[in-house]
Structure formats: C-alpha cells, structure tokens
Amino acid sequence: MTVIRRNASPIVLGLLILAFAVTFAFLAVQRHRALESNGMDLGNVDQALWNTARGDFMAFTNMAPLRNRLALHVEPVLLLFVPLYWLGLGGPVALLLVQAAVVGLGAWPLFRLAQWALWEDQSTGVAVGGRVGAWPALVFPLAYLLMPVLEAAVLYDFHAVTLAPTFLLFAFYYLEMRRPGRFALAAVLAMACKEDMALTIVMLGLYALVTRRWRFGLPTLLGGIVWFVVALGVVQPAFSPTGGNIQAARYAWLGRDLPAVVETMLQRPEVVWQHIWQRANLPAYLSGLLLPTGLLAALSPLTWLPTLPTLAINLLSDNPFTWRLEEFHYAAPLAPFVLISALWGIRAVVMRIARRWRTAARYVLFGACALLLASAVSYHYVRGFSPLARPFRLPPVTAHAQRAQEVFAQIPPEAALFAQSNLNPHVSGRRILYYDPQLLTALLQGGSCCYGGTLPPPDYLLFDVSTLINQDDFQRQVIMALLKQGGWKPLVAEDGFLLLRAVPSAPPIAPDQLPPVFADFARAGDALPQHPVAANFGDALRLVGFDLGFNRAEEVQVTLLMEALRPLSEDYFIALYLLDEWGALRGATTVDQPALVWHPTSRWQVGERVRIVFNTLPWYTRDMSAYRLALGVIRGRDPWQPGTRLRPHPVADARYALRLPGEGTLLELARFSQVFGMPEGGPVERLWHVPRPQYQVNASLGDLIRLVGYDLQPPTCEDETGMTVTTACWFGIVLYWQAQQDIPQDYTVFVHVIDRAEAGEERLLTQRDTMPDDGAYPTHNWRAGEVVVDPVRVPLPREMPTGTFDLFVGMYDPVSQERLPIVGTNGEVLDDKVVLRAVLNVPVLKR
Structure with a gap:
C-alpha cells in the first residue's frame, strides 16, 4: 500500500476540496442554466440581497404578503454577500459558486480533527494511531464530501443553512483545540446561518459541559439560548405580518401553542412516536445517515448530541419535504456530526485496544478506515450526485433554455414582474417580483391588487408553459383566462415562452390567435424516440x-x-x-x-x-x-x-x-x-431466457406452453403502500411460462387454493381465473421460446380458514372450458392441472 507522506497530505486535501467545489459549482450553475432552479429559495434570497445592496434592508416580495426575508428566516450570514452586489458581482450564479466553495472547505477542519484525534492527541498517554501515514485522516474528509445528504443541499438552489456544516466543523475543531476566540467566531457564523442553528450550538455547549470543557460549555449554551429567543421571539415577529413564526404551521398537529405541544408529547407519546417512526420513516432516515459510515457513526452516541434539534425539527414537521434526507437542504447540518461520530467511534475503539495491544490497534485503525472508505464510496455510487455515482444526471441546457435569455432581456429591470418559479431566479434582481399564483387569481377576479393594495400590480407576466406544471388545469383556467380577459399584450409568444405586458386597452386574445411559433415546444420535428414502441x-x-x-x-x-x-x-x-x-x-x-x-x-x-x-x-x-x-x-x-x-x-x-x-x-x-x-x-422486452424462480417446475401444458417455475408471496391484508385492503386479503404468485410454439388462440390461467384435509376430498377455497398478466398479454401474442412472467394476485375471502393448503395451476380454453392437459415426455396425459410443490400457509389475518 502506498503511504502518503504527512507533508503531502495538505496538497491531497486541497485537491479533494478543489474537485468538490469545482464539480458541484458547475453542476449547480448548470442546473440553474437549464431552468431547474426555483424562486424558493434562490430567487427570493437574490431579491433580498439585491434590495439590501440598494438600501432596502432584506426586502423581498417573492413571498408576499411577507415583505422582509427576516420574517421567513433569521440569517445574518447573508449580509456577507452584500459587498458582491455592491461590486456588481452578485446574483444567483455567485450565490451558487460561493455555496459550493464554502461547503467544500468543511473538509479542512474535519481533516485536522482526524489528524489530531488519530495521532497528535497525547492527553490519554496513548498515540492512538501511531505514525501510520496520513491516509487514515484523509478518509474522513473524503467520506464527508461523498455524503449524498451534503451534495443534495449544495445542488438544491441556495440556502444559508447549507453553509452551516462548515462553520459547525470549525466550531467543533476549535472546541477540541481549546481555542475560545476562534470557536466563538465559528459558533457565531453557524448561528448566523439560520435561527435553529442556535439550538445546535446550545447542544454543542451541552456537549462541552459533559466533556468538562467548562469555559466553553456554559457561555456557549447560554449564548445559543439567548440568540434563539431573540431570533424567534423578537426579530421574526417584528417583520412577520402575523406577528409569529410562519414555519409553526408545520407543527400545528402537535398543538396550537407551546403548552399544547408539551401536553401532546407528555400525554400522547404514542401519537408522536407513530408520526416519527412511520410517517417520517425514522428507520430509513437514520439508515441514510449511518450507512455511508458503515454504521461506525453509531459507536459514538455523545457526538450525536448536536444533531438532536435538527432531527426534531425535521421529523416532527408535517411537511414531507423535511423527511426527505437526500432531496433538499434540511438535513445538511447533520452531516458534520455523522462523520465526527464515526471518527470519535473509531478513536474510542482503537484507544481501548491500544492500551493492551498497540500493534493490533494499528490494524484495527486501518481496518476501520478502510470500512469507512468502502462504505462512503459504495453508498455514494448508489445514491450520490457526482459523476461518479450511478444515478448521476447532468441537467441539459437545451436550445429552449438558451432562448430564455433573450426573453429575460426584454423585461425592464425596474418593472414589477410575475415570473413562474423556475424562471424566477433569472429575473430576481428587481424591487418588485412575484411568483405566487394566487396573485393571478386576484387579477382574474378583478379584486384589489396586490395584497390589500400594499404592493403594486405586476407590469409584466412571464411564463414558460412547456415547463410549468399544469396543476388543477392552471394553464387553461388562469393563463388562458387572462388572455381571454384582455388587458395583456403579448410581447413574446414563442416556443412556450409567454411574456405579457399590462396594457389596459389590449383586446382579448383567444389561444388560437397566438402565433404558430408559440407551440413550437410541442413540435418534435424529426426527433427519434428513446424507445420506439409504436x-x-x-x-x-x-x-x-x-x-x-x-x-x-x-x-x-x-x-x-x-x-x-x-x-x-x-x-x-x-x-x-x-x-x-x-x-x-x-x-x-x-x-x-x-x-x-x-x-x-x-x-x-x-x-x-x-x-x-x-x-x-x-x-x-x-x-x-x-x-x-x-x-x-x-x-x-x-x-x-x-x-x-x-x-x-x-x-x-x-x-x-x-x-x-x-x-x-x-x-x-x-x-x-x-x-x-x-x-x-x-418497456418490457421479450424474454428468451428462463430466470431463476423461487421454485422450479417443468410441466408441459398440451405441448403448447411449459410452466417452468413460480414465486410465492405470503398472504397479507395490506396493499403495496401499507393501506388496509377493504375487500379481502390476498396472496401473490408469479408464474413463469414458456411458449413451446406460436399459439394461435387465447387461454385462461387458473390458480386454485385447495383444502385436502379430509382423505380423498378436495375442497376449493378460493381461486383466480384470468388471462395472462391480468388479461394484458394473451397467449396469442406469445412467440415460440418466449418466457412470460405472469403475476397473479389471488383474493382470500373473509371466511378463509387458517391452515396449510395446496395450490393447483393450469390453463383452459375460455370458450369450451376445456383444460390443457399436462403431458409427459412421451406425450402421455398426466393430469389437467399442475399441483405445486409449495403449499400456502394462511395464518390468522388481521383484517
């Protein structure tokens, strides 16, 4: 194994950080150029900073009736971006570039922490890792940068909280290094990323107290509590039109106020637990955090303490977006402590072994780091976002997306504008910008506009109907209705882009009066399909x-x-x-x-x-x-x-x-x-080879069709999504047929459940008769040699007894009702059904 010299390790680390920052900056900007970024939150952050740079502190209208971003989140760190706007360098692209770079820099304090923890810490009197080279320390920042939960946050627009992991890593590092000034700076920057990061810092202060860092612990704990109370109790109410936190609605199911929430948690803990375990799917959530570390992060429970606020905020919410670990930004603050926990867990195990067997400890260290690296790389391959991952997708910047820039250029910067979500960040450098569809409904209804007359109506409306989701027939009921109402003059109507200017005298416009080029987005020309199914x-x-x-x-x-x-x-x-x-x-x-x-x-x-x-x-x-x-x-x-x-x-x-x-x-x-x-x-292609079924069979039905195997699924009273079936319980069987020749007619498949408890008597308990694949693939379509997978779902009646029962399978002519005979190798008729080797066990079913 090649050993990296310690003096070369900073260079390797720098290359890792550079590779991450460049890759994800490119991917984030590419996503933006492909019209896949959104008004929430790239557009509204850009508008708030654009207005701040012009003297209107954190003002935005993108989420009207909110008028100030501080009503949404308290993120003072955003003020560090204002000088870029003063210099004319600010904008959505700059936000995305800085975000990728800052997140990548989080690898540095993690690397230094690993170096210190694995061989520089002499406080225990044991050189934990010995001088084994730098590569074990490099594993941790690499595993960190490969975490899909972190990469998802970088690619999902811009959010100040996505910057927090880097500051949290610096804070933890300086806490361990006992450097109070630098720790305080990192902690303040982390809290400045979002109001709830104050609770993470509170937990970090509690961690310092538990580990006897008294001069760090109490001030950190108290400072975090004070800032959290100020942010939620003073700052947000001062700017909120309701006087409260608009995010509180996500937790209304727990109670209307804090006492009611506490009462629910104390008196109805089973309801809370069911929400966390089933609805938010806690097992899957934690699996997504632990599996990239090979479960090593579970070895250090104490260092999970700072994750508790974020876990509670995400999992107690009734907004499903907060439960999705690798799709949005909500879980980003968890990533630092997952890797810290893996590092601390490995350190604890190696320290314990090193006290008795120093040589063995080195091998354990190498083995644990190898496990971490293999787990991180493997998990990244199946769930990551980089070009190294299996599901990697590069957003295409099509000719349609490139044409959008010409449309944006036609909108005066001083104009009040409505722009749909995916166009919104491209035109967010203006004082008045909307994207709430309710504003358009108000325009249609002729009511006061906008938001009680406190904001001016839009001068322009901007749509791209080719990418706009037509939820509730929005395009017909709202956009088309606005055209028919009159008062809007089309300035651009091509390739799905529609730029309308408010002109009171503009006549009504029928959809067929738009220029033919407007529908070009629907014309494919000579394009060839990926799957030529005709x-x-x-x-x-x-x-x-x-x-x-x-x-x-x-x-x-x-x-x-x-x-x-x-x-x-x-x-x-x-x-x-x-x-x-x-x-x-x-x-x-x-x-x-x-x-x-x-x-x-x-x-x-x-x-x-x-x-x-x-x-x-x-x-x-x-x-x-x-x-x-x-x-x-x-x-x-x-x-x-x-x-x-x-x-x-x-x-x-x-x-x-x-x-x-x-x-x-x-x-x-x-x-x-x-x-x-x-x-x-x-699409399903014809299958010519026999797969490996759960049970193999070799039964010829009339020398036409051969049953070659089957899979059996146990009885259940739940459907695919876990909902109780109201009609009946059921079991599933997947039959594997092979056509022995082209079949000129159709046959019906039967599956019978037979009770043969009494000698010589066969009692039919339930059955399912259907054409193959629930009638979708009749036998006349089969080709000689083709293997057909035929799933059959068989209902179990309410009066179905418990016990062990036989399964009979076969085919018959639906016209004559005559069954295909089961024939032997010499053509002799053996039976008119196949008795399957497996039996059906029906337990007591909860209906």
Missing part, C-alpha cells in the same frame, strides 16, 4: 415512441412522440395511467399536459410529430416497490370509462412484449422497480 389508437393517432426521464427528486417523466393519422376535428384526451406490479389500475392523469393545452389534437397536421411531456402527475410512487405506466387515448375527459378509450393496436414488434391492460384499452409503456430508493426500468 401503436395506433383507433384510426386517429399513432404513438411513434417515447422517452423516459429519470430525476431522483421527481417522478419518472414520460415524453411521448405522437402523430395524427388523419385530419382531426376532435380534441382527444391523452392520459397516463399508474398500475401496480400486479397490473391493477391505481391512478390516472386527469388534466391535460401543457402541450395538449396549447396544441390540442384538433390542430395537429397529418404527419406532424408532436412531443407531449407528462410533467403533471397526481401520484407518488416512492412507496411502491414496483409499478407500471400505461397510455390511454380518450374521447371526452373521463379517463376511467373504458368504453370511451380508443383501442391501441401495437405495431408487430419482435423486440417488445407489449401489454394491453384495462380490458385491452390501454398500452403499457414501461415497468419500474425501486433500486436503492430510485426507480429503474423501461
């Missing part, structure tokens, strides 16, 4: 293929490429459907996607290729271990009426095994499963 829907529309976009923080985004087969006078509703892993319908889109709002099917030209991006979805699939997506084309607006759907007719394809669920009225597009908490999958 199908005709009736004689009206053709699916050319589709793309799948995987963004870890969002649902899988489906982009369709479709064409009109003939001139259309009707506006068809094109819906995406969610099915569970068993093929049962679970959800459907109920509003038009943006392309169909502004470019409905009645305007499609024959042969014109139209791009439909599904960015408005009503479901959340992260709680589903596996699921499917299907496509339907509907006459009318009701996606739940099979009779109104145009039947799909897939183009013959030897590659894809196309399923038609929903009684043959839908086209299955893709299947997904969660891999390390993120979806992976795609």
Whole structure:
C-alpha cells in the first residue's frame, strides 16, 4: 500500500476540496442554466440581497404578503454577500459558486480533527494511531464530501443553512483545540446561518459541559439560548405580518401553542412516536445517515448530541419535504456530526485496544478506515450526485433554455414582474417580483391588487408553459383566462415562452390567435424516440415512441412522440395511467399536459410529430416497490370509462412484449422497480431466457406452453403502500411460462387454493381465473421460446380458514372450458392441472 507522506497530505486535501467545489459549482450553475432552479429559495434570497445592496434592508416580495426575508428566516450570514452586489458581482450564479466553495472547505477542519484525534492527541498517554501515514485522516474528509445528504443541499438552489456544516466543523475543531476566540467566531457564523442553528450550538455547549470543557460549555449554551429567543421571539415577529413564526404551521398537529405541544408529547407519546417512526420513516432516515459510515457513526452516541434539534425539527414537521434526507437542504447540518461520530467511534475503539495491544490497534485503525472508505464510496455510487455515482444526471441546457435569455432581456429591470418559479431566479434582481399564483387569481377576479393594495400590480407576466406544471388545469383556467380577459399584450409568444405586458386597452386574445411559433415546444420535428414502441389508437393517432426521464427528486417523466393519422376535428384526451406490479389500475392523469393545452389534437397536421411531456402527475410512487405506466387515448375527459378509450393496436414488434391492460384499452409503456430508493426500468422486452424462480417446475401444458417455475408471496391484508385492503386479503404468485410454439388462440390461467384435509376430498377455497398478466398479454401474442412472467394476485375471502393448503395451476380454453392437459415426455396425459410443490400457509389475518 502506498503511504502518503504527512507533508503531502495538505496538497491531497486541497485537491479533494478543489474537485468538490469545482464539480458541484458547475453542476449547480448548470442546473440553474437549464431552468431547474426555483424562486424558493434562490430567487427570493437574490431579491433580498439585491434590495439590501440598494438600501432596502432584506426586502423581498417573492413571498408576499411577507415583505422582509427576516420574517421567513433569521440569517445574518447573508449580509456577507452584500459587498458582491455592491461590486456588481452578485446574483444567483455567485450565490451558487460561493455555496459550493464554502461547503467544500468543511473538509479542512474535519481533516485536522482526524489528524489530531488519530495521532497528535497525547492527553490519554496513548498515540492512538501511531505514525501510520496520513491516509487514515484523509478518509474522513473524503467520506464527508461523498455524503449524498451534503451534495443534495449544495445542488438544491441556495440556502444559508447549507453553509452551516462548515462553520459547525470549525466550531467543533476549535472546541477540541481549546481555542475560545476562534470557536466563538465559528459558533457565531453557524448561528448566523439560520435561527435553529442556535439550538445546535446550545447542544454543542451541552456537549462541552459533559466533556468538562467548562469555559466553553456554559457561555456557549447560554449564548445559543439567548440568540434563539431573540431570533424567534423578537426579530421574526417584528417583520412577520402575523406577528409569529410562519414555519409553526408545520407543527400545528402537535398543538396550537407551546403548552399544547408539551401536553401532546407528555400525554400522547404514542401519537408522536407513530408520526416519527412511520410517517417520517425514522428507520430509513437514520439508515441514510449511518450507512455511508458503515454504521461506525453509531459507536459514538455523545457526538450525536448536536444533531438532536435538527432531527426534531425535521421529523416532527408535517411537511414531507423535511423527511426527505437526500432531496433538499434540511438535513445538511447533520452531516458534520455523522462523520465526527464515526471518527470519535473509531478513536474510542482503537484507544481501548491500544492500551493492551498497540500493534493490533494499528490494524484495527486501518481496518476501520478502510470500512469507512468502502462504505462512503459504495453508498455514494448508489445514491450520490457526482459523476461518479450511478444515478448521476447532468441537467441539459437545451436550445429552449438558451432562448430564455433573450426573453429575460426584454423585461425592464425596474418593472414589477410575475415570473413562474423556475424562471424566477433569472429575473430576481428587481424591487418588485412575484411568483405566487394566487396573485393571478386576484387579477382574474378583478379584486384589489396586490395584497390589500400594499404592493403594486405586476407590469409584466412571464411564463414558460412547456415547463410549468399544469396543476388543477392552471394553464387553461388562469393563463388562458387572462388572455381571454384582455388587458395583456403579448410581447413574446414563442416556443412556450409567454411574456405579457399590462396594457389596459389590449383586446382579448383567444389561444388560437397566438402565433404558430408559440407551440413550437410541442413540435418534435424529426426527433427519434428513446424507445420506439409504436401503436395506433383507433384510426386517429399513432404513438411513434417515447422517452423516459429519470430525476431522483421527481417522478419518472414520460415524453411521448405522437402523430395524427388523419385530419382531426376532435380534441382527444391523452392520459397516463399508474398500475401496480400486479397490473391493477391505481391512478390516472386527469388534466391535460401543457402541450395538449396549447396544441390540442384538433390542430395537429397529418404527419406532424408532436412531443407531449407528462410533467403533471397526481401520484407518488416512492412507496411502491414496483409499478407500471400505461397510455390511454380518450374521447371526452373521463379517463376511467373504458368504453370511451380508443383501442391501441401495437405495431408487430419482435423486440417488445407489449401489454394491453384495462380490458385491452390501454398500452403499457414501461415497468419500474425501486433500486436503492430510485426507480429503474423501461418497456418490457421479450424474454428468451428462463430466470431463476423461487421454485422450479417443468410441466408441459398440451405441448403448447411449459410452466417452468413460480414465486410465492405470503398472504397479507395490506396493499403495496401499507393501506388496509377493504375487500379481502390476498396472496401473490408469479408464474413463469414458456411458449413451446406460436399459439394461435387465447387461454385462461387458473390458480386454485385447495383444502385436502379430509382423505380423498378436495375442497376449493378460493381461486383466480384470468388471462395472462391480468388479461394484458394473451397467449396469442406469445412467440415460440418466449418466457412470460405472469403475476397473479389471488383474493382470500373473509371466511378463509387458517391452515396449510395446496395450490393447483393450469390453463383452459375460455370458450369450451376445456383444460390443457399436462403431458409427459412421451406425450402421455398426466393430469389437467399442475399441483405445486409449495403449499400456502394462511395464518390468522388481521383484517
């Protein structure tokens, strides 16, 4: 093993910090340029600093009726950015660059802490690590920079609290080095990042007291309490329109005020615990913190003390965003103490061993650091954000995103502006800026604007309908309604961008009066699909293929490429459907996607290729271990009426095994499963090799189809998301068939649960008869040699007895009801069913 010399270690550390800062600065700016940053909080921080630099202290209107950012969060550290705005260097890009650099610098105090803890500390009389080279100390900053929880915070816009981990690491380091002045500076900077960081410093003071650092502990504890009370009790009420903390609503379920919260925690602890354990999913939350350290962070409980306020704030909230460890910024302050705990845990173990076996202690140190490094790298590979990680995604700066800069340039800097969230940070350097859609509703209703007349109405409205989520049909009900109302003159209407100027005399505008180039975002030209799955829907529309976009923080985004087969006078509703892993319908889109709002099917030209991006979805699939997506084309607006759907007719394809669920009225597009908490999958291709089932079988049904195996899932009374099933309990069985030849007709699969407790008597307890894959993949579509995976969900009636029962499986002709015979190698008929080797054990089920 190559040993790094101690005098070279700062160079290696510097390269690590530089690599992190450059990589994540680039990724954050790239995300911003790709129109993926948001008004919350990059836009509103930039506006507050822009106004502060011009004498209007921390003023912002982006979250009106809030008028000052101090009503939202108390973050004095932001004032350090104001000189950049005085020099003309401030803005969203500068915020993102500084954020990445500051976070990367946190590796330095962690490295120095590791150096001190592993060989420089002589207070115990034991040289813990010996002079074993610098690489063990380098493992800790590397593991820190690889933590997805930290990287997520850097990439999710700009938040002052994301800077806090670096200051907390410096504070802990100077606490251990007993340098009170530097410790105080680092602690003050950490508290300046957000009001709740004062509680983290309070816990750090308590840690100092427990470890007998008296001159640090009590002043730190008292200083943190005082600043927390001032921030929440004085500063925020002074600027809040309600006179209180607007974040308090997240904890209203605990009680209306502090005494009620305490009463709930003391008298109903089971309710609080159920919220933390089940809703906030504490096991998964802690796993995401411990696994990157190989569980080594669990060896030092005392150094977790400073994490308790952040853990409580995040997990007691009823806002699901705060529970998501690696998607937002809320968990960033936890990262320093996770690595400190790993370091302190290793140190404690090695110290204990070194008192008796110094040589063995060196090997334990090397082994523990190797475990930490392997765990950090492995976890980063499956969950990280850098180019080294499996789910890495580089946001594309498309021609559409580049065109946005030309649109932004047409808005006067002094104009009051409404801009949707993902455009907001690009135009936030102005005095008056809005992004709350309720303001547009007020404009439509003709009421006073804005916010009781305290703010001026917008002079301009800025939209990008191609990226704007059409929640509650917002684009039709609000944007289109504003055009029809009149008083707004389009200055830009191209490629989905819509810049409207307030002109009282401007006439009403119908959507079809916008220039044709406005719908260019929906025209795909000669673009080729990622998955060329082709199908005709009736004689009206053709699916050319589709793309799948995987963004870890969002649902899988489906982009369709479709064409009109003939001139259309009707506006068809094109819906995406969610099915569970068993093929049962679970959800459907109920509003038009943006392309169909502004470019409905009645305007499609024959042969014109139209791009439909599904960015408005009503479901959340992260709680589903596996699921499917299907496509339907509907006459009318009701996606739940099979009779109104145009039947799909897939183009013959030897590659894809196309399923038609929903009684043959839908086209299955893709299947997904969660891999390390993120979806992976795609369209189902024909399978030609036999997978490894739980149980292997070799039974030929009429020399047409062979049953080659099956998987058996135990009975349950809960569905995929843990909700109680009201109809019946059930068990699952996945059958693996292989076509022995092309099959000209369809057969029905049966699964029978049989009680043979009494000699010679077979009693049918329950059954499920269905075409393969819940009717979506009938046998006439199978090809010779193809292996078909057929999941079957069998209901268990309420009167189902407990016990052990047999399973019979087979197929029959749905017309004649004649079963396919089970034949032997010589063609002899053995039976008309397959008796499975595994038996079904039905326990007492809680219904």
